[in-house]
Amino acid sequence: MTMQTNVRRKGMTRKQKRLTIIAGLAVVLAIATSLVLVALRDQIVFFYSPSDVVAREVAAGQPIRLGGLVKEASWTRQGQQNTFTITDGGMEVVAHYNGILPDLFREGQGVVAEGSMNGDGEFTATNVLAKHDENYIPKEVVDALKAQGEWRPEAGGQ
Numbered sequence: 001m002t003m004q005t006n007v008r009r010k011g012m013t014r015k016q017k018r019l020t021i022i023a024g025l026a027v028v029l030a031i032a033t034s035l036v037l038v039a040l041r042d043q044i045v046f047f048y049s050p051s052d053v054v055a056r057e058v059a060a061g062q063p064i065r066l067g068g069l070v071k072e073a074s075w076t077r078q079g080q081q082n083t084f085t086i087t088d089g090g091m092e093v094v095a096h097y098n099g100i101l102p103d104l105f106r107e108g109q110g111v112v113a114e115g116s117m118n119g120d121g122e123f124t125a126t127n128v129l130a131k132h133d134e135n136y137i138p139k140e141v142v143d144a145l146k147a148q149g150e151w152r153p154e155a156g157g158q
Contacts, residue, residue: 047112049144050091053123060119066093067112067141075107086111086123088141089148097125104130110141 012020047065048058058064066086074085082097084107095113105111105128115125 046140049088049140050086050093051088051144051148053093053117054091058117060117063114063116065112065114066095066123066125067110068093068144069141070105070107070109070111072107086113088144093121093123095123095125097128099128101128102130106130 047067048056049068050066053064053066068086068088071085071087071092074083076083080099082099082101084095084097085092086095087093095115097113097115109130112129113123113125114127114129115123118124
C-alpha cells in the first residue's frame with residue numbers, strides 16, 4: 001500500500017479567496033455608505049426651523065427648506081411680491097417670495113418654504129407649501145413649538 005500524502009499548496013484555497021473577496025466588498029460598501037451619510041447629514045432633514053437656521057449658520061445661497069408658522073400681521077403683498085415672517089416661537093426669519101401663494105396660505109398657519117438665505121439674513125423662497133387642511137401642522141413644527149413652549153393646541157389638531 002502506498003501512502004498518499006496530502007500536500008498543501010502554498011497560498012489560499014478557492015473558498016478562502018471567495019471569502020476574502022466578499023469581505024473586501026463588504027468593507028468597500030460600508031465605507032461608501034458612511035461617506036454618503038456624512039456628506040448628506042445636514043440635507044437629510046425635511047426642513048429647518050428658524051432657530052436651526054440661526055444655530056447652524058446656514059450659508060447664503062445654500063438651498064434649504066424653512067418651516068414654521070407665518071407670524072401674525074407680518075404678511076405684506078405688492079402685486080406678486082410677498083414678504084412674510086416665519087417663526088418657531090423662538091426665532092424669526094423674514095421671507096420673500098415672488099409669485100402666487102397657495103390658497104391655504106395665511107398668517108398663524110404652518111408653512112414650508114424652499115429657497116435660500118441671502119446675505120442680509122433674510123430668506124428668498126422659490127416655492128411655498130401651505131398646510132393641506134384645517135388641522136394640519138407639520139410634526140416637526142409642532143415639536144419645535146413645544147420645545148419653545150409656544151404650542152397652542154387650538155392652532156392644530158395634533
